[in-house]
Amino acid sequence: MSLKRKVRIGMIGYKFMGKAHSHAYRDLPFYFDTDIDPVLQTIVGRDEASVKRAADKFGWLSYETDWRRLIERNDIDVIDIGTPNHLHADIAIAAAQAGKHIICEKPLAMQKEQAFTMWKAAQKANVIHMISHNxxxxxxxxxxxxxxxxxxxxxxxxxxxxxxxxxxxxxxxxxxxxxxxxxxxxxxxxxxxxxxxxxxxxxxxxxxxxxxxxxxxxxxxxxxxxxxxxxxxxxxxxxxxxxxxxxxxxxxxxxxxxxxxxxxxxxxxxxxxxxxxxxxxxxxxxxxxxxxxxxxxxxxxxxxxxxxxxxxxxxxxxxxxxxxxxxxxxxxxxxxxxxxxxxxxxxxxxxxxxxxxxxxxxxxxxxxxxxxxxxxx
Amino acid sequence: MSLKRKVRIGMIGYKFMGKAHSHAYRDLPFYFDTDIDPVLQTIVGRDEASVKRAADKFGWLSYETDWRRLIERNDIDVIDIGTPNHLHADIAIAAAQAGKHIICEKPLAMQKEQAFTMWKAAQKANVIHMISHNxxxxxxxxxxxxxxxxxxxxxxxxxxxxxxxxxxxxxxxxxxxxxxxxxxxxxxxxxxxxxxxxxxxxxxxxxxxxxxxxxxxxxxxxxxxxxxxxxxxxxxxxxxxxxxxxxxxxxxxxxxxxxxxxxxxxxxxxxxxxxxxxxxxxxxxxxxxxxxxxxxxxxxxxxxxxxxxxxxxxxxxxxxxxxxxxxxxxxxxxxxxxxxxxxxxxxxxxxxxxxxxxxxxxxxxxxxxxxxxxxxx
Amino acid sequence: MSLKRKVRIGMIGYKFMGKAHSHAYRDLPFYFDTDIDPVLQTIVGRDEASVKRAADKFGWLSYETDWRRLIERNDIDVIDIGTPNHLHADIAIAAAQAGKHIICEKPLAMQKEQAFTMWKAAQKANVIHMISHNxxxxxxxxxxxxxxxxxxxxxxxxxxxxxxxxxxxxxxxxxxxxxxxxxxxxxxxxxxxxxxxxxxxxxxxxxxxxxxxxxxxxxxxxxxxxxxxxxxxxxxxxxxxxxxxxxxxxxxxxxxxxxxxxxxxxxxxxxxxxxxxxxxxxxxxxxxxxxxxxxxxxxxxxxxxxxxxxxxxxxxxxxxxxxxxxxxxxxxxxxxxxxxxxxxxxxxxxxxxxxxxxxxxxxxxxxxxxxxxxxxx
Amino acid sequence: MSLKRKVRIGMIGYKFMGKAHSHAYRDLPFYFDTDIDPVLQTIVGRDEASVKRAADKFGWLSYETDWRRLIERNDIDVIDIGTPNHLHADIAIAAAQAGKHIICEKPLAMQKEQAFTMWKAAQKANVIHMISHNxxxxxxxxxxxxxxxxxxxxxxxxxxxxxxxxxxxxxxxxxxxxxxxxxxxxxxxxxxxxxxxxxxxxxxxxxxxxxxxxxxxxxxxxxxxxxxxxxxxxxxxxxxxxxxxxxxxxxxxxxxxxxxxxxxxxxxxxxxxxxxxxxxxxxxxxxxxxxxxxxxxxxxxxxxxxxxxxxxxxxxxxxxxxxxxxxxxxxxxxxxxxxxxxxxxxxxxxxxxxxxxxxxxxxxxxxxxxxxxxxxx
CATH class of the missing domain: 3.30.360.10 (Dihydrodipicolinate Reductase; domain 2)
Structure with a gap:
C-alpha cells in the first residue's frame, strides 16, 4: 500500500485527449518513482451516458456533467482541461480562483489577450499551471x-x-x-x-x-x-x-x-x-x-x-x-x-x-x- | 466498479520480463474490453527485500520467496514463469498439475524432451498454456x-x-x-x-x-x-x-x-x-x-x-x-x-x-x- | 564512321559546369540514338594556360581566351555559357545576334529586365535557347x-x-x-x-x-x-x-x-x-x-x-x-x-x-x- | 592531341557487359589522368549484323565474328572476355598464350580446376589479368x-x-x-x-x-x-x-x-x-x-x-x-x-x-x- 501523497484529478473532456491524459495518470506510478501519485477522482462530460462509460473504461472513480460543479468540489486538487478551445479560459480562470492546479490542452486560448488573462490568473492564485505540449x-x-x-x-x-x-x-x-x-x-x-x-x-x-x-x-x-x-x-x-x-x-x-x-x-x-x-x-x-x-x-x-x-x-x-x-x-x-x-x-x-x-x-x-x-x- | 471476472496472477521473476508482464496485466483493461481482468495477486522472488520492492513498484498485492508456495495457494489462477530457463519445466509441470493456467517465457525448456513433457502436462491438465513470444x-x-x-x-x-x-x-x-x-x-x-x-x-x-x-x-x-x-x-x-x-x-x-x-x-x-x-x-x-x-x-x-x-x-x-x-x-x-x-x-x-x-x-x-x-x- | 549531322559547340567557362557540360556532350552519342552529334570544337577561358589544360583534359579540339572571338567564328553552331552570372546577358545577346543556338547556366541573368532582353534576343534571332536547369x-x-x-x-x-x-x-x-x-x-x-x-x-x-x-x-x-x-x-x-x-x-x-x-x-x-x-x-x-x-x-x-x-x-x-x-x-x-x-x-x-x-x-x-x-x- | 601510350582493346561480347565495358574504356580518360589510354580497337560477336551495330553504337573501330581471329591479330593488346561462362577458359588461355593482357567477366570459370588453369596460364605468360568484380x-x-x-x-x-x-x-x-x-x-x-x-x-x-x-x-x-x-x-x-x-x-x-x-x-x-x-x-x-x-x-x-x-x-x-x-x-x-x-x-x-x-x-x-x-x- 503506497504511502505517497495523493493528488486528486478532475478532468474535463473524455475523447482523444481524455484517453491520453487518463492513461498517463494511471501509468505514471508504474514507471516513475514520484513522491505523489495522481488519483483519477472525477471526469466531466455533458452527456451523462457517454461520460459514465468513459469513467468506467478509463478508471475514474466518479463523474460529473457540469464543469462548474467540478470547480466547486473540495476533493479535487487539479483541473485538467481537454475541452474545445473556446472553453479553456473560463475553466482555467475559475480553477485558478478556486486554488486548483491546472493543466490545459493547446492552444491555450482563442487569442493572446485571453491567454494572458489565464496566465495572470494562475500566477496570482499561486497554482501550478502547464500547457499540454506533449x-x-x-x-x-x-x-x-x-x-x-x-x-x-x-x-x-x-x-x-x-x-x-x-x-x-x-x-x-x-x-x-x-x-x-x-x-x-x-x-x-x-x-x-x-x-x-x-x-x-x-x-x-x-x-x-x-x-x-x-x-x-x-x-x-x-x-x-x-x-x-x-x-x-x-x-x-x-x-x-x-x-x-x-x-x-x-x-x-x-x-x-x-x-x-x-x-x-x-x-x-x-x-x-x-x-x-x-x-x-x-x-x-x-x-x-x-x-x-x-x-x-x-x-x-x-x-x-x-x-x-x-x-x-x-x-x-x-x-x-x-x-x-x-x-x-x-x-x-x-x-x-x-x-x-x-x-x-x-x-x-x-x-x-x-x-x-x-x-x-x-x-x-x-x-x-x-x-x-x-x-x- | 468493474463486475468482470477476476483472474489472479502469480508471477515468478521480477526483472526485465517481470516488469514487462506486470505492466501488461495492469494496462490491459484500459485498452481492451475484455470480460476478465487480471489481478496482480502475488509476485515471487528468492531475495525477500528485492521482491518486496518489486511488488511495491509494480503494484502486486503480495509476494512470496518460494515458487512452490505459489503453486500450493488456492488464490492463484495463473502461473507466469519468468525465471531462468532451467526452472521452466519444474514450475510449469507443477503448475499444470495444480490446475493453473500457465504463461512461460521463451525458450520453453532446456531441450525438446523437456519441452514435450511440459506441453503434455499442460494438455493433460486441461489448462491454458502460452509461451511468451511477444x-x-x-x-x-x-x-x-x-x-x-x-x-x-x-x-x-x-x-x-x-x-x-x-x-x-x-x-x-x-x-x-x-x-x-x-x-x-x-x-x-x-x-x-x-x-x-x-x-x-x-x-x-x-x-x-x-x-x-x-x-x-x-x-x-x-x-x-x-x-x-x-x-x-x-x-x-x-x-x-x-x-x-x-x-x-x-x-x-x-x-x-x-x-x-x-x-x-x-x-x-x-x-x-x-x-x-x-x-x-x-x-x-x-x-x-x-x-x-x-x-x-x-x-x-x-x-x-x-x-x-x-x-x-x-x-x-x-x-x-x-x-x-x-x-x-x-x-x-x-x-x-x-x-x-x-x-x-x-x-x-x-x-x-x-x-x-x-x-x-x-x-x-x-x-x-x-x-x-x-x-x- | 558516323554520318550524323555535327553540331559544333563553343563553350565559355571550364570549371565545375564546364566539366559537367563537356562530359555530357561526349557521352551523349554513346547512350542516345540522336541524328546529330555534338562536336567539342572550342573552349574559352581568360587564362591561357588553364584553358589549354582544360581543353586537353576534357577533349576540346581548340581553345580561345576571348569569348567575343568565339562569337565571330563561323565554325561554331552553339554557344554554351558557363561564366559568372554578370556576363550571361552580353554573351547570350551577342550569340543570338550571330545566329548561334545558346545554352546558358542558371540563373539566366542579374535581374528580370536583363533576362527578358536575353529571351527576346534569342526569340528574334530564331535560335534554340535553353537554361541549364539540369x-x-x-x-x-x-x-x-x-x-x-x-x-x-x-x-x-x-x-x-x-x-x-x-x-x-x-x-x-x-x-x-x-x-x-x-x-x-x-x-x-x-x-x-x-x-x-x-x-x-x-x-x-x-x-x-x-x-x-x-x-x-x-x-x-x-x-x-x-x-x-x-x-x-x-x-x-x-x-x-x-x-x-x-x-x-x-x-x-x-x-x-x-x-x-x-x-x-x-x-x-x-x-x-x-x-x-x-x-x-x-x-x-x-x-x-x-x-x-x-x-x-x-x-x-x-x-x-x-x-x-x-x-x-x-x-x-x-x-x-x-x-x-x-x-x-x-x-x-x-x-x-x-x-x-x-x-x-x-x-x-x-x-x-x-x-x-x-x-x-x-x-x-x-x-x-x-x-x-x-x-x- | 594526346601523346599517351595507347592500349588496343579487343572485346568479345556486346550485350549488357559489353556496353558497360565499352563505356568505361571511353569515359576513363575524361575522369582520370592516366599515362595510357584505351583504344576501342575491335569488338567480337558471332552475329555480324548485331556486332556491326554494336560497334557503331559503342564506338569501336572494327569488328570480328570469330574470337580466335581476335587472338591472332597483332594490333590487339588486351582481350576483354564478356561471353557466356563456358567460353571463358578457352579464350583466356589462348589470349595468355598470345601474350595479351586479359580482363574476364565473373565467375572466372565453370569450376575451380578450369579457373586454376586460367590463372596459371596468365601467370606463365606474364600478362596482366583481372576478373571484373566491379x-x-x-x-x-x-x-x-x-x-x-x-x-x-x-x-x-x-x-x-x-x-x-x-x-x-x-x-x-x-x-x-x-x-x-x-x-x-x-x-x-x-x-x-x-x-x-x-x-x-x-x-x-x-x-x-x-x-x-x-x-x-x-x-x-x-x-x-x-x-x-x-x-x-x-x-x-x-x-x-x-x-x-x-x-x-x-x-x-x-x-x-x-x-x-x-x-x-x-x-x-x-x-x-x-x-x-x-x-x-x-x-x-x-x-x-x-x-x-x-x-x-x-x-x-x-x-x-x-x-x-x-x-x-x-x-x-x-x-x-x-x-x-x-x-x-x-x-x-x-x-x-x-x-x-x-x-x-x-x-x-x-x-x-x-x-x-x-x-x-x-x-x-x-x-x-x-x-x-x-x-x-
Missing amino acids: YRFAPAIQYAKKLINDGVIGEIYHVRAQYLQDWLMDADFPLVWRLKKDICGSGTLGDLMAHSIDLARFLVGEIKEVTGMMETFIQKRPVEGEPTMADVDVDDAVAALAKFENGAFGVFEASRFGKGNRNGNRLEINGSKGSLRWDMENMNTLQLYLDNDVFGMQGFRTIHCTESVHPYAGAYWPAGHGIGYEHTFINLMHAFMQGISTHVNPSPSFEDGYRNQVVLDAIAKSASNGARLKIKY | YRFAPAIQYAKKLINDGVIGEIYHVRAQYLQDWLMDADFPLVWRLKKDICGSGTLGDLMAHSIDLARFLVGEIKEVTGMMETFIQKRPVEGEPTMADVDVDDAVAALAKFENGAFGVFEASRFGKGNRNGNRLEINGSKGSLRWDMENMNTLQLYLDNDVFGMQGFRTIHCTESVHPYAGAYWPAGHGIGYEHTFINLMHAFMQGISTHVNPSPSFEDGYRNQVVLDAIAKSASNGARLKIKY | YRFAPAIQYAKKLINDGVIGEIYHVRAQYLQDWLMDADFPLVWRLKKDICGSGTLGDLMAHSIDLARFLVGEIKEVTGMMETFIQKRPVEGEPTMADVDVDDAVAALAKFENGAFGVFEASRFGKGNRNGNRLEINGSKGSLRWDMENMNTLQLYLDNDVFGMQGFRTIHCTESVHPYAGAYWPAGHGIGYEHTFINLMHAFMQGISTHVNPSPSFEDGYRNQVVLDAIAKSASNGARLKIKY | YRFAPAIQYAKKLINDGVIGEIYHVRAQYLQDWLMDADFPLVWRLKKDICGSGTLGDLMAHSIDLARFLVGEIKEVTGMMETFIQKRPVEGEPTMADVDVDDAVAALAKFENGAFGVFEASRFGKGNRNGNRLEINGSKGSLRWDMENMNTLQLYLDNDVFGMQGFRTIHCTESVHPYAGAYWPAGHGIGYEHTFINLMHAFMQGISTHVNPSPSFEDGYRNQVVLDAIAKSASNGARLKIKY
Whole structure:
C-alpha cells in the first residue's frame, strides 16, 4: 500500500485527449518513482451516458456533467482541461480562483489577450499551471535540448518544422468543431503549428518577427446532422517565416492536406557545429550530424534514444526497445506532478502558452494583411 | 466498479520480463474490453527485500520467496514463469498439475524432451498454456500474417531473419546466467533466434530441415563476484539455413556481437506476388511490395500500422501515433486472457514452444556435427 | 564512321559546369540514338594556360581566351555559357545576334529586365535557347511530371522544397564571386532556390504571389589574395512562401548554412489523390503515396526509377542499376540537341529563365520590404 | 592531341557487359589522368549484323565474328572476355598464350580446376589479368576497405551479405543461357553470390569452411523459340554459412526470387569497434557505426562517399553529387590500365577468381551432400 501523497484529478473532456491524459495518470506510478501519485477522482462530460462509460473504461472513480460543479468540489486538487478551445479560459480562470492546479490542452486560448488573462490568473492564485505540449516530452526532443544546451551543434542558424496530417481531405468530411472559428479560434494554426512553435521556442529561442500565409482548400462543408453546407472559416494549411532573437531563421508549415502524412510532425535544426533531425512518425530516433567528426566519416547518425543516458529512458526499457506516443504524456504528467510536489512551476507553463499564442496571432494577422510583423509580448 | 471476472496472477521473476508482464496485466483493461481482468495477486522472488520492492513498484498485492508456495495457494489462477530457463519445466509441470493456467517465457525448456513433457502436462491438465513470444503481437507482424493468409504476397519463396544485439561484446562483461549452459540451455540460439524461428513458423510454416553454425567469440569471462575466469559454454552467435515444408527457403542469424544493433530483430519475406520487410527497431512500420502495382509505380511501401484496419490499432491511438515495445506484451496478455475466458488455447502455445525447441536443438546439433538434419517432431 | 549531322559547340567557362557540360556532350552519342552529334570544337577561358589544360583534359579540339572571338567564328553552331552570372546577358545577346543556338547556366541573368532582353534576343534571332536547369532531367523528376500530368496524384495542394548546402559555413572562406552581388546578382537565391523554383514551375505551375525572407549570417569575409575583409552583400539563406495560379501552396527554402546537407535538393508535393517526395542525394528513387491503394496497405512507395518504363532509363542500365549527377546533364543535352535537330525549342527555355527570374526578384524585394508581392510577367 | 601510350582493346561480347565495358574504356580518360589510354580497337560477336551495330553504337573501330581471329591479330593488346561462362577458359588461355593482357567477366570459370588453369596460364605468360568484380570499385566499398585496414571497426566478427534480384520469377520466362548448367556452370551462385564472396574476401579475408543450401523453385521452363519445356538444372537461390580464417562468421544469400529487389546487393560487417552497412541500390552511401562515439550520440552514420577524401571521388564531382553503376566499371578499368602501365597485377586477379571459384564449388557440393566442407586452395 503506497504511502505517497495523493493528488486528486478532475478532468474535463473524455475523447482523444481524455484517453491520453487518463492513461498517463494511471501509468505514471508504474514507471516513475514520484513522491505523489495522481488519483483519477472525477471526469466531466455533458452527456451523462457517454461520460459514465468513459469513467468506467478509463478508471475514474466518479463523474460529473457540469464543469462548474467540478470547480466547486473540495476533493479535487487539479483541473485538467481537454475541452474545445473556446472553453479553456473560463475553466482555467475559475480553477485558478478556486486554488486548483491546472493543466490545459493547446492552444491555450482563442487569442493572446485571453491567454494572458489565464496566465495572470494562475500566477496570482499561486497554482501550478502547464500547457499540454506533449511532443516536448519525447525523449529524442529532450535529448536534442540537452545537446543544444551543451553547445554540441553550436550557434543555431536554421530551424524548419512541418506538421502534416491528411484526415480532412475528403470534401464530405463534416464541419466538426475544429473547423469552426468561434469554437477553435483557428484551424491547423492552433491545432498543429502551435506544437511546432512550442518545439522551436523550447529548442531555439524566442521569435522576433514573422510572416504568414494561410489557405482554406475546401471552403464549404456539410453541417453535422443537417442536410446543409456551411462555410469553413479556419485555415486548412498555414506557413510562416520567422526570425528569432538569437538570429536563427525559421520556416514553419502545417497542413491537414498533406496526403500520406498521418502525423508528420518533423523538424530539422542546423547549427554552426552540427544538425539535428526528428520525425514523430519514428519518434524514438534522432538524427545528429557533427561537424567535428573525422572528415570522410561525417554523416547523420541515427540515434535510438533508448540508451540509459537518454532522458526518461531509465524509466522504461533497455536500449533498442522503443516507446510510443502515449509516453510523451506520461513524461509530461511526471513533470506536472513534480511541479506540484516541489511547487516549482514546470515548463511549458501558461506563460509559454501565452507566448505561443502571441506568435500564432501574429502569423494569422500577417496571413491576412500580407505584412511581416514584429512579435511583441 | 468493474463486475468482470477476476483472474489472479502469480508471477515468478521480477526483472526485465517481470516488469514487462506486470505492466501488461495492469494496462490491459484500459485498452481492451475484455470480460476478465487480471489481478496482480502475488509476485515471487528468492531475495525477500528485492521482491518486496518489486511488488511495491509494480503494484502486486503480495509476494512470496518460494515458487512452490505459489503453486500450493488456492488464490492463484495463473502461473507466469519468468525465471531462468532451467526452472521452466519444474514450475510449469507443477503448475499444470495444480490446475493453473500457465504463461512461460521463451525458450520453453532446456531441450525438446523437456519441452514435450511440459506441453503434455499442460494438455493433460486441461489448462491454458502460452509461451511468451511477444514479437508475434506487434501489429505489423499480425498484419503481415493477415496479408500472407489472404494470399497478398502469394506463394512464399524466402524468409530471412536476423536478430542482432551488441550488449555482450565487452570482454569484461561477467559470466551471467545467460552465458551458463546449465542454466540457460543455449546462448543466442534460445534467447534470440527462438524469436525469429517463432516468427517464421507463424508467418511461413513448419521447417523440415536445417543446417547450423555457431561461434563463441569470447571464450572465457570473469565469474561474477570472484577474481577468476570461467569458460563460456554457450554460443555468442548462431546461423541456420532451413527448408520449410511448403518449399520456402530460410536463412536465420542471431548474435550478441552485432555492434550497433541494440535490438535488431528484422525479417524479410519474399513471395511470388510480393514481399514484406519488418524491423523491431522501427516496429510500427511494415514494408510491403506488391507485384501487381502498375509497372513503374512499384516499390516497397512504408505502412504505418496504426490505421483502424490494422490489428490492435483500434485499442490504441489514431493513425500515425505509434506504440512501443511494451504493447507487444499487452496484446499477448489480451490473447492469454481471451484464451482463459473462452477456454480455447491461444497461440503460441506450449506446442509451439516444443516445436520451436525441436528446431533449436537440431540447429545446435548440426552446428556441432556439421550435417544437415531433418526436423522430426 | 558516323554520318550524323555535327553540331559544333563553343563553350565559355571550364570549371565545375564546364566539366559537367563537356562530359555530357561526349557521352551523349554513346547512350542516345540522336541524328546529330555534338562536336567539342572550342573552349574559352581568360587564362591561357588553364584553358589549354582544360581543353586537353576534357577533349576540346581548340581553345580561345576571348569569348567575343568565339562569337565571330563561323565554325561554331552553339554557344554554351558557363561564366559568372554578370556576363550571361552580353554573351547570350551577342550569340543570338550571330545566329548561334545558346545554352546558358542558371540563373539566366542579374535581374528580370536583363533576362527578358536575353529571351527576346534569342526569340528574334530564331535560335534554340535553353537554361541549364539540369535537375528537371533527373528521371525521377521527369517521371513525377508524367504522374502529375496523368492525374495520378490529383489536384495539387502543396509543394515544399528545400535546397540546402553547407560549403560556406567557415568564416574564413573567402569572398569568392558567388558572394559578390555585382557578379552573381544574388546568393543562395539565384544559385540554389532558382533550381527549386524551376522544379516547382515544371511540376506544379506558375506562381502568382510570394513573400520572402533572407539572411546573411556571416557579413564580412576575407578578400581573396588580400589581407583585408569585405562585406558579403548577398544572402546566405533565403525562404519564400508562395501561392500558385492553380491554388497550390508553396514553401521554399535555400541555404548554404545547412550543416550536414551537402547537396540537399529535396521536394515534396501533396495532391488530392497522392503525394510525391524526392531528394537529389538519393536521386534514383521517387517516393509515391497513392490514396486509392487498399486501406491498410497505404504508404509511401520507394520507386527506383530505373525500370524500362521510366524516362531515360532505356538509354542506360537494367532496373536497379542507378545513374548519377552527370546523367542529368546528358539528358539535358539530349533535349538541347533534339531541339536543334527539330527546331522546336525545348524546355526549360530562356522564357522559363525569365519567369524564374521574375519570381526570384519578387522574393528578394519582399525580403527587403516585408510585403507580400504579386508576380507580374 | 594526346601523346599517351595507347592500349588496343579487343572485346568479345556486346550485350549488357559489353556496353558497360565499352563505356568505361571511353569515359576513363575524361575522369582520370592516366599515362595510357584505351583504344576501342575491335569488338567480337558471332552475329555480324548485331556486332556491326554494336560497334557503331559503342564506338569501336572494327569488328570480328570469330574470337580466335581476335587472338591472332597483332594490333590487339588486351582481350576483354564478356561471353557466356563456358567460353571463358578457352579464350583466356589462348589470349595468355598470345601474350595479351586479359580482363574476364565473373565467375572466372565453370569450376575451380578450369579457373586454376586460367590463372596459371596468365601467370606463365606474364600478362596482366583481372576478373571484373566491379562492385569492389564502388567508392563506398573502397572506403570500407580503408576503414577496416585502418582498424576503425576493429576485429571483424560478422559479415552478412545478400544479393537479391527478381527478374526470373515469371514461370514463362524462357530457358536462357544463364539457366543452363553446361553454359553457365551454376545459377545465382556464380552470377550473384560470386560478387558477395568477392566483397567478403576483399573486406574480411579468406574463408576456411562453408555449408551450402540451394533451391530451384521453377524446375521446368520454355525452351527459347520452341514449343517445348526443359529442365532448369541450376539454382534459383543459394545460401551459405561460412567461417573465415580470422575467426569471422559469414552468412551469404543470393536469389533471383527476391520479389521487389531489383539489384539488392547488400552487406553488413560487424567488428569489435564498429560496423558497416552498404546497399548497391543506394551505392553512394555507406553506413558506419563507431563504438567510441560519445555514449548517447552513438548511431549508424549515413556517409555520402563523395567527399574529396573518399576513393575516386576526386575524379568526379563535388560532395553530395553522386555517381552511378557505370562508374564502378570506370574505376575498375582505371585499375586495369594502371596495372598494364606499371606491370604490377591489380586485384581482383585471376587468382582471386580462382579462390572465389573454390568457395563457390564447395558451397555447391555442400548443398548437394549436406555436409560442412573445408576450403582447400
